Amino acid sequence: MTRKIRGEISGMVSEVLIGDHLDSEICRSLERFDESLMFVSKGIPDPLRERISRIEGADRTYHLDDGELCKTIETYNNLVLMLLERNFPRSGLISYAGGGTLGDLAGFLSSTYKRGTPLHAIPTTLLAQVDSAIGGKNGLNASSVKNAIGTFHVPGMIFCDISVLNEKVLADGLSEVVKYGMIGDPSILEILESLTRENLIEDRGSLLALVEKSVSLKMKMVSEDLYDRKGIRSTLNFGHTIGHAIESATSNMVSHGRAVAGGMILESVIGEIAGIASEKYSGFIKRLLVDLGIELPRIRREDADRILSYIGNDKKVENGNIILNVPVSPGIPVGVKLEPHDFRKLLQEAILEYEK
Numbered sequence: 001m002t003r004k005i006r007g008e009i010s011g012m013v014s015e016v017l018i019g020d021h022l023d024s025e026i027c028r029s030l031e032r033f034d035e036s037l038m039f040v041s042k043g044i045p046d047p048l049r050e051r052i053s054r055i056e057g058a059d060r061t062y063h064l065d066d067g068e069l070c071k072t073i074e075t076y077n078n079l080v081l082m083l084l085e086r087n088f089p090r091s092g093l094i095s096y097a098g099g100g101t102l103g104d105l106a107g108f109l110s111s112t113y114k115r116g117t118p119l120h121a122i123p124t125t126l127l128a129q130v131d132s133a134i135g136g137k138n139g140l141n142a143s144s145v146k147n148a149i150g151t152f153h154v155p156g157m158i159f160c161d162i163s164v165l166n167e168k169v170l171a172d173g174l175s176e177v178v179k180y181g182m183i184g185d186p187s188i189l190e191i192l193e194s195l196t197r198e199n200l201i202e203d204r205g206s207l208l209a210l211v212e213k214s215v216s217l218k219m220k221m222v223s224e225d226l227y228d229r230k231g232i233r234s235t236l237n238f239g240h241t242i243g244h245a246i247e248s249a250t251s252n253m254v255s256h257g258r259a260v261a262g263g264m265i266l267e268s269v270i271g272e273i274a275g276i277a278s279e280k281y282s283g284f285i286k287r288l289l290v291d292l293g294i295e296l297p298r299i300r301r302e303d304a305d306r307i308l309s310y311i312g313n314d315k316k317v318e319n320g321n322i323i324l325n326v327p328v329s330p331g332i333p334v335g336v337k338l339e340p341h342d343f344r345k346l347l348q349e350a351i352l353e354y355e356k
């Protein structure tokens with residue numbers, strides 16, 4: 001059964017359909033537009049790429065390389081030139097089928113081309129379904145800084161079709177699903193505990209429930225705080241302050257989800273040492289992530305300064321202080337400010353615990 005989650009984000013309606021095989025729903029959504037164009041990731045398996053291309057029509061489908069290297073001003077510039085050459089109108093629909101990297105690129109393009117065109121999303125990784133496609137953020141990288149440039153542009157429709165998921169694209173998203181359990185909906189943790197990575201793809205009911213619960217929580221948070229100014233959306237940053245720094249410090253050799261997994265464990269340990277957490281749950285998170293087959297990044301004590309230097313460029317630094325969002329206990333997040341000196345000490349201690 002198809003589930004629908006509707007959010008009103010800063011006056012813009014965003015509708016998420018969650019189901020198993022949503023081709024006809026995607027097809028119907030195109031009927032409202034005189035012109036449309038879909039960017040499809042070259043990284044998705046050929047049969048799926050052909051299936052999606054058939055929905056949009058070959059002449060309106062544009063196949064793109066994805067990954068962090070597509071989130072550049074050069075790629076963006078080439079796509080703007082291509083749209084101009086096609087006389088693509090401002091009222092035309094831009095859609096994408098791909099992971100979070102293609103979504104960030106297509107989102108930025110549709111947000112800025114002729115000052116903004118409608119956007120639809122077909123996220124094809126679990127991470128994109130539960131996280132990056134929801135909430136209107138997009139971004140391009142500049143130099144080695146991730147998402148250095150970006151806007152807010154909310155997709156009108158998002159199709160979370162679990163039939164496009166496979167074993168390869170679960171791991172990174174599962175870290176984010178664990179995060180949702182920790183910051184807002186502990187029932188997610190109960191479902192995750194009853195699963196292994198191997199049986200998750202077969203257990204369609206649990207997979208649908210995890211996507212639905214995660215999307216609901218994120219949609220609720222971004223509807224209340226699109227621009228990240230009320231301290232609601234920032235709770236989604238649990239694991240990401242350190243996680244983003246791990247990604248940058250390793251030149252993205254460690255994927256987003258693995259970096260967030262490491263970040264959640266380290267930030268939880270910091271929360272425990274600093275007395276922010278009311279109970280010890282870092283061991284639980286670590287065990288859950290490992291049981292779900294997520295390969296944790298290797299981090300050593302001597303990496304602390306490198307991690308800290310990358311955090312300096314992050315938006316989660318305020319007046320020189322580092323902002324962490326850690327749960328007090330599973331489901332209850334809190335934001336804390338730490339001076340760099342204190343943070344460095346705590347991080348070094350946390351890494352010792354992490355290495356055990």
Ligand SMILES: NC(=O)c1ccc[n+]([C@@H]2O[C@H](COP(=O)([O-])OP(=O)(O)OC[C@H]3O[C@@H](n4cnc5c(N)ncnc54)[C@H](O)[C@@H]3O)[C@@H](O)[C@H]2O)c1
Pocket residue numbers: 041042043044045048066067068098099100101102104124125127128131132133134135136137138139146147164165166168169172256257
């Ligand atoms: N805008 C936001 O709010 C937000 C939130 C979280 C993450 N992000 C961004 O999202 C990106 C990470 O997204 P991602 O994890 O989806 O990475 P990704 O887009 O790089 O996709 C990962 C890999 O999976 C492949 N792939 C995609 N769908 C597939 C499928 N169905 N089957 C097999 N392979 C498939 C891709 O080709 C790619 O090689 C990062 O750039 C991160 O910064 C953005």
